[in-house]
Amino acid sequence: MSDIGPASPFFTGREDVLSELENYFSPQSSITQSYNGKIFVLYGMGGAGKTQTALKFIQTLQQRFTKCYLIVANSEESIKASFYDIAIKNGFSKSSGWEAGLKWIAKLEEEWIILYDNADDPNINLGKFLPPNNHGNMIITSRNSTLTQLSVRSKELKDMTPDEGAQLLLKHAVKSHQPNSEERLIAVHIAAKLHNFALALVHAVPIDDAITTTEY
Ligand SMILES: Nc1ncnc2c1ncn2[C@@H]1O[C@H](COP(=O)(O)OP(=O)(O)OP(=O)(O)O)[C@@H](O)[C@H]1O
Ligand SMILES: [Mg+2]
Incomplete structure:
Protein backbone atom coordinates (compact mmCIF):
# COMPACT_ATOMS: atom_id res chain seq x y z
CA MET A 1 0.00 0.00 0.00
CA SER A 2 1.40 3.39 -0.94
CA ASP A 3 0.22 6.93 -0.46
CA ILE A 4 3.33 8.17 -2.25
CA GLY A 5 3.04 9.38 -5.82
CA PRO A 6 5.50 8.58 -8.60
CA ALA A 7 8.61 10.58 -9.46
CA ARG A 14 21.12 9.96 -9.85
CA GLU A 15 22.10 6.29 -10.13
CA ASP A 16 24.82 6.71 -7.48
CA VAL A 17 22.38 8.00 -4.86
CA LEU A 18 19.70 5.49 -5.83
CA SER A 19 22.09 2.58 -5.44
CA GLU A 20 23.35 3.95 -2.13
CA LEU A 21 19.75 4.07 -0.91
CA GLU A 22 19.12 0.58 -2.24
CA ASN A 23 22.15 -0.84 -0.43
CA TYR A 24 21.36 0.95 2.79
CA PHE A 25 17.74 -0.17 2.88
CA SER A 26 18.33 -3.69 1.58
CA PRO A 27 17.26 -6.41 4.02
CA GLN A 28 20.82 -7.73 3.88
CA SER A 29 22.32 -4.43 4.99
CA SER A 30 23.80 -4.86 8.45
CA ILE A 31 23.43 -1.19 9.30
CA THR A 32 20.56 -0.74 11.71
CA GLN A 33 19.75 1.71 14.38
CA SER A 34 18.54 -0.39 17.28
CA TYR A 35 15.73 1.88 18.37
CA ASN A 36 14.65 3.66 15.24
CA GLY A 37 15.11 1.32 12.30
CA LYS A 38 16.94 2.71 9.29
CA ILE A 39 17.07 6.42 8.62
CA PHE A 40 18.69 8.09 5.63
CA VAL A 41 18.97 11.87 5.40
CA LEU A 42 19.13 13.37 1.94
CA TYR A 43 20.10 17.01 2.26
CA GLY A 44 21.09 19.85 -0.02
CA MET A 45 19.99 23.12 -1.57
CA GLY A 46 16.39 23.79 -2.53
CA GLY A 47 15.79 22.49 -6.05
CA ALA A 48 18.70 20.03 -6.06
CA GLY A 49 16.29 17.11 -6.52
CA LYS A 50 16.02 15.58 -3.05
CA THR A 51 12.29 14.93 -3.16
CA GLN A 52 12.40 13.53 -6.69
CA THR A 53 15.27 11.18 -5.86
CA ALA A 54 13.50 9.87 -2.77
CA LEU A 55 10.28 9.36 -4.75
CA LYS A 56 12.16 7.54 -7.49
CA PHE A 57 13.80 5.22 -4.99
CA ILE A 58 10.49 4.35 -3.33
CA GLN A 59 8.75 3.94 -6.68
CA THR A 60 11.44 1.55 -7.92
CA LEU A 61 11.50 -0.56 -4.75
CA GLN A 62 7.80 -0.41 -3.93
CA GLN A 63 7.44 -4.20 -3.83
CA ARG A 64 9.88 -4.34 -0.96
CA PHE A 65 7.82 -2.19 1.40
CA THR A 66 4.35 -3.24 2.50
CA LYS A 67 3.41 0.33 3.45
CA CYS A 68 4.75 3.61 2.09
CA TYR A 69 3.80 6.96 3.61
CA LEU A 70 4.61 10.53 2.69
CA ILE A 71 4.78 13.03 5.53
CA VAL A 72 5.18 16.64 4.52
CA ALA A 73 7.51 17.68 7.29
CA ASN A 74 7.72 21.44 6.76
CA SER A 75 5.71 22.16 9.91
CA GLU A 76 4.66 20.32 13.07
CA GLU A 77 1.02 20.83 12.10
CA SER A 78 1.56 19.11 8.80
CA ILE A 79 3.40 16.17 10.39
CA LYS A 80 0.67 15.74 12.97
CA ALA A 81 -2.03 15.96 10.30
CA SER A 82 -0.33 13.14 8.36
CA PHE A 83 -0.17 10.87 11.41
CA TYR A 84 -3.79 11.69 12.24
CA ASP A 85 -4.75 10.72 8.71
CA ILE A 86 -2.89 7.43 9.06
CA ALA A 87 -4.74 6.77 12.33
CA ILE A 88 -8.15 7.44 10.80
CA LYS A 89 -7.42 5.30 7.72
CA ASN A 90 -6.51 2.45 10.00
CA GLY A 91 -9.68 2.40 12.00
CA PHE A 92 -9.02 4.80 14.86
CA SER A 93 -11.88 7.08 15.86
CA LYS A 94 -11.96 10.72 14.79
CA SER A 95 -11.38 11.74 18.39
CA SER A 96 -7.98 10.01 18.41
CA GLY A 97 -4.91 12.18 18.45
CA TRP A 98 -2.11 12.14 15.87
CA GLU A 99 -0.08 10.04 18.33
CA ALA A 100 -2.38 7.10 17.52
CA GLY A 101 -1.01 7.02 13.96
CA LEU A 102 2.58 7.19 15.14
CA LYS A 103 2.05 4.41 17.68
CA TRP A 104 0.22 2.28 15.14
CA ILE A 105 3.18 2.44 12.77
CA ALA A 106 5.60 1.78 15.61
CA LYS A 107 3.84 -1.52 16.32
CA LEU A 108 3.87 -2.78 12.73
CA GLU A 109 5.82 -5.97 12.22
CA GLU A 110 6.23 -5.26 8.50
CA GLU A 111 8.75 -3.39 6.39
CA TRP A 112 7.28 0.07 6.01
CA ILE A 113 8.87 3.21 4.68
CA ILE A 114 8.10 6.83 5.49
CA LEU A 115 9.35 9.76 3.45
CA TYR A 116 9.63 12.84 5.68
CA ASP A 117 9.78 15.42 2.96
CA ASN A 118 11.09 18.97 3.30
CA ALA A 119 12.05 18.79 6.95
CA ASP A 120 13.79 22.16 6.58
CA ASP A 121 12.82 23.97 9.76
CA PRO A 122 15.61 23.64 12.37
CA ASN A 123 13.12 24.51 15.12
CA ILE A 124 11.15 21.31 14.62
CA ASN A 125 12.27 18.40 16.77
CA LEU A 126 11.79 15.74 14.12
CA GLY A 127 13.09 13.02 16.45
CA LYS A 128 9.81 12.90 18.32
CA PHE A 129 7.96 12.12 15.09
CA LEU A 130 10.05 9.05 14.18
CA PRO A 131 8.18 5.90 15.20
CA PRO A 132 10.34 3.78 17.50
CA ASN A 133 10.44 0.47 15.63
CA ASN A 134 13.38 -1.48 14.36
CA HIS A 135 11.57 -2.66 11.17
CA GLY A 136 11.10 0.86 9.95
CA ASN A 137 12.71 2.58 7.01
CA MET A 138 12.77 6.36 6.83
CA ILE A 139 14.08 8.86 4.33
CA ILE A 140 14.27 12.48 5.43
CA THR A 141 14.78 15.22 2.86
CA SER A 142 15.99 18.56 4.13
CA ARG A 143 17.80 21.74 3.18
CA ASN A 144 19.21 21.62 6.68
CA SER A 145 22.39 19.56 7.08
CA THR A 146 22.12 19.40 10.88
CA LEU A 147 19.42 16.74 10.48
CA THR A 148 22.18 14.30 9.61
CA GLN A 149 22.53 13.90 13.39
CA LEU A 150 19.38 11.78 13.27
CA SER A 151 20.87 9.08 11.07
CA VAL A 152 23.89 6.92 10.55
CA ARG A 153 23.75 7.48 6.80
CA SER A 154 23.27 10.69 4.88
CA LYS A 155 24.11 12.18 1.53
CA GLU A 156 24.30 15.69 0.21
CA LEU A 157 22.59 16.04 -3.15
CA LYS A 158 24.53 18.43 -5.34
CA ASP A 159 24.51 19.39 -9.01
CA MET A 160 23.87 16.66 -11.53
CA THR A 161 26.74 15.34 -13.63
CA PRO A 162 27.26 17.11 -17.00
CA ASP A 163 25.85 14.07 -18.78
CA GLU A 164 22.75 13.89 -16.56
CA GLY A 165 22.31 17.64 -16.83
CA ALA A 166 22.33 17.59 -20.62
CA GLN A 167 19.97 14.60 -20.72
CA LEU A 168 17.48 16.26 -18.37
CA LEU A 169 17.62 19.53 -20.24
CA LEU A 170 16.98 17.76 -23.56
CA LYS A 171 13.93 15.97 -22.13
CA HIS A 172 12.40 19.34 -21.29
CA ALA A 173 13.72 21.45 -24.11
CA VAL A 174 13.31 19.12 -27.11
CA LYS A 175 9.99 17.36 -27.01
CA SER A 176 8.90 17.12 -30.64
CA HIS A 177 11.68 14.84 -31.93
CA GLN A 178 14.77 12.87 -30.98
CA PRO A 179 17.49 15.44 -30.27
CA ASN A 180 20.12 15.65 -32.99
CA SER A 181 23.84 15.95 -32.37
CA GLU A 182 23.85 19.75 -32.64
CA GLU A 183 21.07 19.99 -30.05
CA ARG A 184 22.96 17.58 -27.77
CA LEU A 185 26.04 19.76 -27.97
CA ILE A 186 24.06 22.90 -27.22
CA ALA A 187 22.40 21.10 -24.31
CA VAL A 188 25.78 20.30 -22.74
CA HIS A 189 26.79 23.97 -22.95
CA ILE A 190 23.52 25.33 -21.59
CA ALA A 191 23.36 22.73 -18.81
CA ALA A 192 26.89 23.74 -17.76
CA LYS A 193 25.82 27.39 -17.64
CA LEU A 194 22.96 26.31 -15.39
CA HIS A 195 25.49 24.45 -13.19
CA ASN A 196 23.67 21.22 -14.03
CA PHE A 197 21.23 22.21 -11.29
CA ALA A 198 18.00 20.21 -11.52
CA LEU A 199 15.52 23.01 -10.82
CA ALA A 200 17.14 25.30 -13.38
CA LEU A 201 17.33 22.56 -16.01
CA VAL A 202 13.63 21.72 -15.88
CA HIS A 203 12.75 25.37 -16.44
CA ALA A 204 15.01 25.74 -19.44
CA VAL A 205 13.44 27.17 -22.58
CA PRO A 206 13.07 25.09 -25.74
CA ILE A 207 16.45 24.65 -27.39
CA ASP A 208 15.42 26.46 -30.58
CA ASP A 209 14.67 29.57 -28.49
CA ALA A 210 17.84 29.07 -26.51
CA ILE A 211 19.92 29.13 -29.68
CA THR A 212 18.69 32.62 -30.37
CA THR A 213 18.64 33.91 -26.79
CA THR A 214 21.73 32.34 -25.20
CA GLU A 215 25.35 32.89 -26.10
CA TYR A 216 26.65 29.44 -25.47
N1 LIG B 1 16.74 13.64 -11.26
C1 LIG B 1 15.79 14.44 -11.75
N2 LIG B 1 15.23 14.18 -12.95
C2 LIG B 1 14.27 15.00 -13.44
N3 LIG B 1 13.81 16.11 -12.83
C3 LIG B 1 14.33 16.39 -11.63
C4 LIG B 1 15.35 15.60 -11.04
N4 LIG B 1 15.68 16.14 -9.86
C5 LIG B 1 14.91 17.23 -9.73
N5 LIG B 1 14.10 17.39 -10.78
C6 LIG B 1 13.14 18.49 -10.97
O1 LIG B 1 13.72 19.66 -10.39
C7 LIG B 1 12.77 20.34 -9.57
C8 LIG B 1 13.26 20.37 -8.12
O2 LIG B 1 13.35 19.04 -7.63
P1 LIG B 1 12.92 18.65 -6.13
O3 LIG B 1 11.59 19.20 -5.81
O4 LIG B 1 13.13 17.18 -5.99
O5 LIG B 1 14.05 19.45 -5.32
P2 LIG B 1 14.29 19.50 -3.76
O6 LIG B 1 15.76 19.31 -3.56
O7 LIG B 1 13.38 18.55 -3.07
O8 LIG B 1 13.93 21.02 -3.43
P3 LIG B 1 13.26 21.67 -2.12
O9 LIG B 1 14.36 21.76 -1.09
O10 LIG B 1 12.78 23.00 -2.59
O11 LIG B 1 12.15 20.77 -1.68
C9 LIG B 1 11.45 19.61 -9.77
O12 LIG B 1 10.72 20.27 -10.78
C10 LIG B 1 11.84 18.23 -10.22
O13 LIG B 1 10.88 17.62 -11.02
MG1 LIG C 1 11.82 18.77 -1.70
Missing part, protein backbone atom coordinates in the same frame (compact mmCIF):
# COMPACT_ATOMS: atom_id res chain seq x y z
CA SER A 8 8.60 12.90 -12.46
CA PRO A 9 8.21 11.05 -15.79
CA PHE A 10 11.33 12.98 -16.83
CA PHE A 11 13.35 11.64 -13.92
CA THR A 12 16.97 11.37 -14.99
CA GLY A 13 20.18 9.96 -13.54
